[in-house]
Amino acid sequence: MLFNIENGEKELILQAHAYNVSLSPSxxxxxxxxxxxxxxxxxxxxxKKHIALTKDLDVSFYNEKYDMPILxxxxxxxxxxxxxxxxxxxDAYDIWKIDPxxxxxxxxxxxxxxxxxxxxxxxxxxxxxxxxxxxxxxxxLHAFNTKSRxxxxxxxxxxxxxxxxxxxxxxxxxxxxxxxxxxxxxIWRRENFQEYPNLRLSNRDFEKNTLLSDANHxxxxxxxxxxxxxxxxxxxxxxxTLEGLLYTPENFNPQKKYPTIVYFYERNxxxxxxxxxxxxxxxxxxxxxxxxxxxxxxxxxxxxxxGQPGQDAYDAVISGTKYIKENYDFIDTNRIGIQGQSxxxxxxxxxxxxxxxxxxxxxxxxxxxxxxxxxxxxxxSGVSRAFQYECGQSRIGSSLWxxxxxxxxxxPIFFADKVTTPLLxxxxxxxxxxxxxxSIEYFSxxxxxxxxxxxxxxxxxxxxxxxxxxxxDLSIRMMQFFDYYLKDAPIPRWxxxxxxxxxKGKELKYEFTQ
Numbered sequence: 001m002l003f004n005i006e007n008g009e010k011e012l013i014l015q016a017h018a019y020n021v022s023l024s025p026s027x028x029x030x031x032x033x034x035x036x037x038x039x040x041x042x043x044x045x046x047x048k049k050h051i052a053l054t055k056d057l058d059v060s061f062y063n064e065k066y067d068m069p070i071l072x073x074x075x076x077x078x079x080x081x082x083x084x085x086x087x088x089x090x091d092a093y094d095i096w097k098i099d100p101x102x103x104x105x106x107x108x109x110x111x112x113x114x115x116x117x118x119x120x121x122x123x124x125x126x127x128x129x130x131x132x133x134x135x136x137x138x139x140x141l142h143a144f145n146t147k148s149r150x151x152x153x154x155x156x157x158x159x160x161x162x163x164x165x166x167x168x169x170x171x172x173x174x175x176x177x178x179x180x181x182x183x184x185x186x187i188w189r190r191e192n193f194q195e196y197p198n199l200r201l202s203n204r205d206f207e208k209n210t211l212l213s214d215a216n217h218x219x220x221x222x223x224x225x226x227x228x229x230x231x232x233x234x235x236x237x238x239x240x241t242l243e244g245l246l247y248t249p250e251n252f253n254p255q256k257k258y259p260t261i262v263y264f265y266e267r268n269x270x271x272x273x274x275x276x277x278x279x280x281x282x283x284x285x286x287x288x289x290x291x292x293x294x295x296x297x298x299x300x301x302x303x304x305x306x307g308q309p310g311q312d313a314y315d316a317v318i319s320g321t322k323y324i325k326e327n328y329d330f331i332d333t334n335r336i337g338i339q340g341q342s343x344x345x346x347x348x349x350x351x352x353x354x355x356x357x358x359x360x361x362x363x364x365x366x367x368x369x370x371x372x373x374x375x376x377x378x379x380x381s382g383v384s385r386a387f388q389y390e391c392g393q394s395r396i397g398s399s400l401w402x403x404x405x406x407x408x409x410x411x412p413i414f415f416a417d418k419v420t421t422p423l424l425x426x427x428x429x430x431x432x433x434x435x436x437x438x439s440i441e442y443f444s445x446x447x448x449x450x451x452x453x454x455x456x457x458x459x460x461x462x463x464x465x466x467x468x469x470x471x472x473d474l475s476i477r478m479m480q481f482f483d484y485y486l487k488d489a490p491i492p493r494w495x496x497x498x499x500x501x502x503x504k505g506k507e508l509k510y511e512f513t514q
Contacts, residue, residue, distance in 0.1 A: 380432025
């Protein structure tokens with residue numbers, strides 16, 4: 001709806017549209033992405049004419065790795081040129097300079113350099129008050145190599161197509177820099193698993209820089225770790241090549257056998273250079289903390305199809321676990337645990353009903369019964385959970401009545417009798433995403449079947465823990481749980497005795513039994 005702020009007139013220009021709509025800075029055009037044909041369009045607000053901007057270009061402007069059963073969303077835009085003369089639209093790698101009137105040919109302003117070199121470019125907006133991209137000036141681009149995962153800063157301008165100039169590149173994750181208002185000085189940060197993202201000061205070349213902070217100087221007093229990328233073949237029909245991250249302790253001894261924990265959530269290989277700051281857990285293990293405590297941590301990527309999220313997780317996670325067992329002599333094959341939260345928690349609950357390969361498992365906020373969960377709501381938003389299964393992350397791709405078999409096959413509750421792995425569950429009564437009754441249902445089933453299971457409930461806390469004391473508590477209990485099953489540590493009282501309702505908040509029972 002166009003609204004004239006001078007006379008109050010309204011005019012409908014677009015309806016039944018599923019994606020965001022935006023005005024150009026001068027208000028001459030309305031830009032929108034048409035999800036049905038995966039193309040960008042402009043409306044000339046003076047003539048009301050709809051103009052296809054990317055429909056005839058030979059590259060995709062939608063997320064080509066999107067694997068949920070709904071049409072994918074675009075990579076986005078970088079901004080507009082002065083006077084709304086051009087709009088800059090991103091594909092998977094490069095940036096395109098496009099005439100919103102559709103009269104001039106679209107230009108790959110980064111000269112296909114991104115696609116040719118597997119580099120994803122993004123424009124860095126240095127001035128928060130910027131309205132237009134200063135096309136004639138030298139601007140900065142953030143670069144992410146989709147193969148090596150190394151990051152970089154590049155320099156270019158948006159006047160004509162040309163290869164951007166690399167300024168600095170390394171095996172780090174680069175945060176977006178901040179520019180001084182009246183000088184060519186930049187504050188920026190880089191990080192990797194070992195390196196904390198301290199502040200750095202430099203000129204525009206970035207190579208010569210001064211370290212401004214040492215916020216984690218105490219790290220040198222602690223054992224840390226290392227990370228490497230590994231690849232293997234999935235169990236899937238197509239035997240996809242999968243990637244994963246393998247974290248090892250700093251004082252690594254290849255002759256030693258290490259207990260290992262497998263953690264996962266969708267895909268994480270792109271985060272190889274992420275710096276895990278040790279802190280109390282909101283819901284998941286922290287690789288820095290666990291490596292420091294002599295664990296190996298394995299984080300496999302998962303690729304999905306529609307209708308079988310449980311089997312897809314099995315094909316990826318179990319194949320990856322089997323790969324590290326067979327190819328790394330330092331893995332203690334009898335002492336491998338598994339942990340996940342939310343969507344990952346669901347898959348942990350699914351996997352322990354399909355395999356006994358793990359010595360211990362922890363599932364945070366898992367869906368256990370897709371049938372009962374389908375009919376619920378997200379309590380924080382009030383949205384029906386049906387979308388989650390039909391076209392969202394659960395990837396069933398059909399309604400409960402269209403294909404009830406898929407809901408049963410992918411629900412851990414129906415395979416609770418097959419579980420042999422000791423399981424720790426966390427689910428909190430103020431969870432706004434996954435109804436905590438899902439874990440009560442699963443816990444009750446496992447208890448009925450005489451399985452080894454614990455349920456942690458932090459009252460009035462959320463899907464991921466928000467209250468600091470609860471985070472501390474979970475971190476201690478989760479470590480004690482895995483230490484008991486994977487390191488032969490003594491059993492703490494809470495695992496042996498439980499905590500009665502009248503003891504909750506009064507008794508912690510961390511201490512070990514005799």
